[in-house]
Every structure is written in C-alpha cells, then in structure tokens.
Amino acid sequence: MKTRTSRTLVTVAAAVALTLCACGTAPAPPTPQRTVPVEPLRIGDAATDTVGGWLPAGVTLSPFDVSNPIVGWLDPSLLTAIQDAADAAAADRIDMRIxxxxxxxxxxxxxxxMGVQRYGSVEAAREFVAAPEVSKHVTGEAVDIAPVEADMWLIRNGSRFGLxxxxxxxxxxxxxxxxxxxxxxxxPNAAG
Ligand SMILES: [Zn+2]
Structure with missing residues (x-):
C-alpha cells in the first residue's frame, strides 16, 4: 500500500505597480460626411489574432512600409501608384495611410x-464586404486608405495615378x- 502526500502550492502573483501611460484623450475624429454610411469592418479586439492582413484597431501603415505584407504583398503596380499618390498628397499636406x-x-x-453578423444575412453582408473568392484585397489589388481627408484627396486626384x-x-x-x-x-456597393 502506498501513501501519497500531495501538496498544493499556491502561487500568489505579486501585484506589480505599473506606471500607466498618461496619454491624453485623442482628439475626436472629424464628423463623418454623409457619404460615409458605415465604418469599415475591422477585427480590432482580438489581440492574439495573427491572421494575415490583420492590423490592430487604430494602427495604420505608411504606403512605404513594405516590410509588412499588408503593404509589401500588394500588386506591384498598385503599390507604386499608391506611393506616388502619397507623395503628391504629402505636397498638399495630406498624410495618406493604409x-x-x-x-x-x-x-x-x-x-x-462578421459582416453577416452585423448586417443579418449573407445577402446584406455582400453589400459591405466581399467574399474571399471575389475580394480584390486577397489578390493584393485593393487598398483601404485613411483618414477621410486622404480619401477625399484620392477621390479627386487618384485618376492621375490610375486609382x-x-x-x-x-x-x-x-x-x-x-x-x-x-x-x-x-x-453602388460590393454586391452591385
Ligand atoms: Zn477595401
């Protein structure tokens, strides 16, 4: 007969005092124009999500940040066009971000x-987000640009760059x- 004594060790993690960022509240974004009916779908709350193409909420990339595949794996002609447009926009003091x-x-x-969840059905979701089989993002042939001033600049001037x-x-x-x-x-939308 064997007697086993088990001992439970309870480790109590000591509280560590952290110096928290004293950052002020970010300025409120400009009021969206009436031409902006919805926010783009973003996966922003899954810190462990590492699927390709994901950026944390609020993080944007320079069109020249080719070390990130979000930018670096764009179709080369699209990448060149966006970089040229970003240079021209910068001359107009517009900071173009991806x-x-x-x-x-x-x-x-x-x-x-997520679109199906947000909009209630596959049909409704198709108006706002493309399925993987048809998305130009998957083939590196599309970019999403911010902030709104950069969008408006590109709507006015993008055709000079093919955009x-x-x-x-x-x-x-x-x-x-x-x-x-x-x-x-x-x-009218991604479904139309
Ligand atoms: Zn897009």
Missing part, C-alpha cells in the same frame, strides 16, 4: 462572417481601374 491592403482568404472570410474609388458606399477603398484616363462609374 488601413488594409493584402489579406489572406482566411482573414477575408472572417471579415465576411479609383470603386464602391459608392466605401470611400476608403481604391483599386487601379482607370480606363482612357477616367475612373468607371461608381458601383
């Missing part, structure tokens, strides 16, 4: 699933789409 670019199919699927807004309900989403010097008519 909030999303290249995405894996898995990340796009998660965005689509066009594609969907009426996504002022932040741009693709190379110029034909004969002009952008095509806006499609």
């Amino acid at each position: 909030t999303s670019g290249w995405r894996t199919p898995g990340f796009q699927q998660r965005l689509f699933d 066009c807004q594609i969907f009426a309900n996504e002022i932040w989403h741009f693709e190379l789409a110029v034909v004969d010097g002009r952008c095509p008519p806006l499609r």
Whole structure:
C-alpha cells in the first residue's frame, strides 16, 4: 500500500505597480460626411489574432512600409501608384495611410462572417464586404486608405495615378481601374 502526500502550492502573483501611460484623450475624429454610411469592418479586439492582413484597431501603415505584407504583398503596380499618390498628397499636406491592403482568404472570410453578423444575412453582408473568392484585397489589388481627408484627396486626384474609388458606399477603398484616363462609374456597393 502506498501513501501519497500531495501538496498544493499556491502561487500568489505579486501585484506589480505599473506606471500607466498618461496619454491624453485623442482628439475626436472629424464628423463623418454623409457619404460615409458605415465604418469599415475591422477585427480590432482580438489581440492574439495573427491572421494575415490583420492590423490592430487604430494602427495604420505608411504606403512605404513594405516590410509588412499588408503593404509589401500588394500588386506591384498598385503599390507604386499608391506611393506616388502619397507623395503628391504629402505636397498638399495630406498624410495618406493604409488601413488594409493584402489579406489572406482566411482573414477575408472572417471579415465576411462578421459582416453577416452585423448586417443579418449573407445577402446584406455582400453589400459591405466581399467574399474571399471575389475580394480584390486577397489578390493584393485593393487598398483601404485613411483618414477621410486622404480619401477625399484620392477621390479627386487618384485618376492621375490610375486609382479609383470603386464602391459608392466605401470611400476608403481604391483599386487601379482607370480606363482612357477616367475612373468607371461608381458601383453602388460590393454586391452591385
Ligand atoms: Zn477595401
């Protein structure tokens, strides 16, 4: 017969006093224009989410930050166009930032699933987010740009660089789409 004495050790983690950031409250973003019906879908609350193409909420990238695959794996001609546009915008004191670019199919699927949750059905979600099979982000042929001033600058000037807004309900989403010097008519949404 064997007697076993078990001992439970309870480790109590000592509280560590942390010096917390005394950052002030960020200034409120500009009031969205009436042409902005919805915010883009973002996965911003999953700190452990490492799927390709994800950026933490509030984090943006420079169009020249090619070390990040979100930027670096964009289609080369789109990347060049965005960089040239960013240089020209900077001359107008507009800081052009990328909030999303290249995405894996898995990340796009998660965005689509979130869209279904937010909008209530697959059909409704298709108006706001593309399925992985059709998303130009998955092929590196689309970028999402911020802030709103940069979107508005690019809507006015993007065709010089081959860049066009594609969907009426996504002022932040741009693709190379110029034909004969002009952008095509806006499609109402990603489903239209
Ligand atoms: Zn987009």
